[in-house]
Amino acid sequence: MPTYGSPEDVRKAIEELRNALPGKNRVQTSPESLQVHGSSDNSYHPSCPHSVVVMAHSTDDVVKVVNISRKYRVPITAYGGATSIEGHFTGFPSGSICLDLSAMNSILEINEADGDLRCQPGAKWEDINNTLKDRGIPLFFPLDPGPGATIGGMIGTGCSGTNAVRYGTAKAEWFLNITVVLPSGKVIKTRRRARKSSAGFDTTKLFIGAEGTLGIITEATLRLAPRVPTKVAMAQFPDVEKAVSAVQQILNTPYGPNIQCVELLDDHMMAAINTAGVVDTPYPVQDTLFFKIQGSPESIRDTSNVVQEIVQSHGSTRFEFAATEEEAGEMWENRKYAFFSTLATHPGSKVWTTDVCVPVSRLPQLVYETKEDLAKAGLKSTIVGHVGDGNFHALILFKDEEELRNVGAAVHRLVHRAIQMDGTCTGEHGVGVGKTEYLVEELGEDTVELMKTVKNAIDPLNLFNPGKVRN
Numbered sequence: 001m002p003t004y005g006s007p008e009d010v011r012k013a014i015e016e017l018r019n020a021l022p023g024k025n026r027v028q029t030s031p032e033s034l035q036v037h038g039s040s041d042n043s044y045h046p047s048c049p050h051s052v053v054v055m056a057h058s059t060d061d062v063v064k065v066v067n068i069s070r071k072y073r074v075p076i077t078a079y080g081g082a083t084s085i086e087g088h089f090t091g092f093p094s095g096s097i098c099l100d101l102s103a104m105n106s107i108l109e110i111n112e113a114d115g116d117l118r119c120q121p122g123a124k125w126e127d128i129n130n131t132l133k134d135r136g137i138p139l140f141f142p143l144d145p146g147p148g149a150t151i152g153g154m155i156g157t158g159c160s161g162t163n164a165v166r167y168g169t170a171k172a173e174w175f176l177n178i179t180v181v182l183p184s185g186k187v188i189k190t191r192r193r194a195r196k197s198s199a200g201f202d203t204t205k206l207f208i209g210a211e212g213t214l215g216i217i218t219e220a221t222l223r224l225a226p227r228v229p230t231k232v233a234m235a236q237f238p239d240v241e242k243a244v245s246a247v248q249q250i251l252n253t254p255y256g257p258n259i260q261c262v263e264l265l266d267d268h269m270m271a272a273i274n275t276a277g278v279v280d281t282p283y284p285v286q287d288t289l290f291f292k293i294q295g296s297p298e299s300i301r302d303t304s305n306v307v308q309e310i311v312q313s314h315g316s317t318r319f320e321f322a323a324t325e326e327e328a329g330e331m332w333e334n335r336k337y338a339f340f341s342t343l344a345t346h347p348g349s350k351v352w353t354t355d356v357c358v359p360v361s362r363l364p365q366l367v368y369e370t371k372e373d374l375a376k377a378g379l380k381s382t383i384v385g386h387v388g389d390g391n392f393h394a395l396i397l398f399k400d401e402e403e404l405r406n407v408g409a410a411v412h413r414l415v416h417r418a419i420q421m422d423g424t425c426t427g428e429h430g431v432g433v434g435k436t437e438y439l440v441e442e443l444g445e446d447t448v449e450l451m452k453t454v455k456n457a458i459d460p461l462n463l464f465n466p467g468k469v470r471n
Helices: 007-020 031-038 059-072 125-134 151-157 203-207 240-251 267-276 297-313 325-336 338-345 360-376 401-420 436-443 445-458
Strands: 052-055 076-079 097-100 107-111 116-119 175-181 187-189 216-223 230-237 259-265 287-294 318-321 350-357 381-386 391-398
Touching (some): 007 052, 007 059, 059 076, 059 097, 059 175, 059 216, 107 125, 116 125, 125 151, 175 203, 230 240, 230 325, 240 259, 267 287, 287 297, 287 325, 297 318, 325 338, 338 381, 338 391, 350 401, 360 401, 391 401, 401 436, 436 445
Parallel strands (some): 052 097, 076 097
Antiparallel strands (some): 116 216, 175 187, 230 287, 230 318, 259 381, 350 391
């Protein structure tokens, strides 16, 4: 087992960090900063404050911090948008360095002709897309997790989002290469900028989903996609099973590739949106699908006709398109801010958010059994899902410690239910500390042992984000 530095070693490391990175607020030790960087108001897993927060401005800064971390055996955790909810960036009990990369947020280069761009890890996906739009470049980066997510964190957690049904996840080919600082202090670039390569191991993917346990990302080259005209539609159903069955049939038609997004909001979520007051006209409270259909005007028309025909055959009670661009934007904004709408329904409550993913054909059963389980436990909840790829999020409300314990138990049952359906404990949130206990059940002991072997080879001192992904 690796041994970590003593309190005196931590003190010396902080002193050396101040000398290596002079300047106002570059090295922070105030209790407020340590607490903020070591925990999240939206995560209910055990947390621990860091010993020091360091603001990095460059790859060279990261190398300096990593070398000091190794010299004094003080663990180091990368920090970006702080949107992770599985305890990814919590501190380590023996003392730890939080390396804040949020100031490294620049777009360094845009190659419009090649359809790619190079940026730093603190760049947010929304800012990247807004920059491309403002410059009149008809391209966008299609991975769209929660608001505020940064590229470094998106790579670390292997994120996806509402566009995954059409564009896939972070583990597809959206990251052409990354620049990474290893625990040894060496800086590597995983590959060149070509669209494809069969030269050796795919080391880029080694770091996708590794949650900062193998290396710290300081640059990334992103593949971009053309902006395609879209139209937003909504269909409502008497139950979730009919809604999901309609989606399966739609995606298996020749028009399936024109579906950019298809999102499920259950009846409780629709009620929450109404209660939150974020819509001018309240929606009927039913299980609802939101579609984003893309393509040429002719493709959108033909796909829309097929979608309407199929949802009606599956019992849809209402199908309508957004009448204007503004209405379409409002519809999609409501989905992206599901968390805040859920909170608004029960003032004074908190929300535990979790996600799982199963083969699409098993999703209706999983959602039905989960809603039944939560109701039986007396817990209030909303459900939203990327129904096109079998991924859904349960947002479960609680007000006190007793309800929190009940929520934790319900999440545990949900995860086991998903794994028993040949699914995964997390479709896109990542493992962090919240899902480590399920890895052996999901992947098997030998697969987890292989992950440990890779970790030990790259980080033998276990200094990079220890305790995350695997114990």
